[in-house]
Amino acid sequence: MRTSSSKPKALRKSKHRWTPEDDAYLAREWGELTERTMRQHLGRSKKALILRAWRLGLPRQSQGKVHVKKASVRVGIDRGTLQLILAECGLRVEDAAPVSLAPTRAGFRQKVVDVDAVAALTVTRDTRTLTLTAWARLNGGYWSTTTRRFARLGLRPAGGGDNLRYPIALMDEIAEDGASPDAGGPWRDLWRRVIATPDLPTAPWVAALAAWDLAHADDAGRAWIEHLPLRARELAAELATTIARPEPIVSAPPSACAPPAARSRRAA
DSSP: OOOOOSSOGGGSOOSSOOOHHHHHHHHHHTTTSOHHHHHHHHTOOHHHHHHHHHHTTOOOTTTTOEEHHHHHHHHTOOHHHHHHHHHHTTOOOEEOOOOOSSOOHHHHHOEEEOHHHHHHHHHHHHHHEEEHHHHHHHTTOOHHHHHHHHHHTTOSOTTOOTTOEEEHHHHHHHHHHOOOTTOOOHHHHHHHHHHTSSSOSSOHHHHHHHHHHHHHOOHHHHGGGGGSOHHHHHHHHHHHTTSOOOOOOOOOOHHHHSOHHHHHHHHO
16 A cells, blocks of 8 residues: 655655755846746746745745736726736736745736836836827828828838837927938938847837937936846847937137137237
C-alpha cells in the first residue's frame, strides 16, 4: 500500500535545487518582471516561484500595482480603454501573484497594473494625439478628404484603421505647410520613419512622441517614456538621433550689434 507524503505537493523537494544565483535573480527581479518571464528564465513552475519567494521573505509581487478596476476609477477611464492604452504602449495587464503557500485560483485571476504608468500614458495620449475623424471635425473638414490626404502624403500606415491616432503636432504641420507629397517637415519625416519601421513594439504615435521628446523635451517632459517597455525606449532613442535639432542662437556682444554710427561715437 502506497502512503502519500504528508507534505503538500508544493512543499516537496524539487529535482533541481535552488542555487545562490537563482535566489539572487529571484530577489532582484521579484516585483519587476512578470511571473512568466522569471519562470522561463529559471525553468520552474509558478508554484515553485511562489514557494521560494515566501521562504526568502519577499513581498507580494504585485507591489506598486493596483487592481485594474481601481486603476480605471482613479484615472477616470473605463477598463476597456485602459487595456487599449496599455496595448498601444506595448504593455499588458499582469496577473497578481501573491506570496502564499496555498494560493487561491481567485488570487491568480486578479489583474493588476501600475496606476502611475496608466495615468501618465493616458494624459500623453489624450492631450497630444487625435484620430483623423476627430481632427477633421475640429478643422471643419470631412473624414474621407482627410484620410485621402494622409494617404496621398504617404502618412497613413498600411492597415491603419479609423481608430489609429496621430500626433497633433504632425497634423498641425500638415495644415500649415500644405499638402504637397514632396513637402517635408520634422514631424512628417519622423512619422514616415516610424511607420516604415518593421515590427513596431508600440502604436506609431507612441514611438513618434517618445522619439520627439527624447530629442527636444526636458527631464519632466520625458518622464512618461520611463513607463514604456525597454524595446520601445530603445527604438525611441534610435529614432531621436535622426531628428534635426535647432541650431543654438548665439548672441553677439553689444558692441558688435551696435550700428556703425554708435561705434564711431564710442571710439571718438
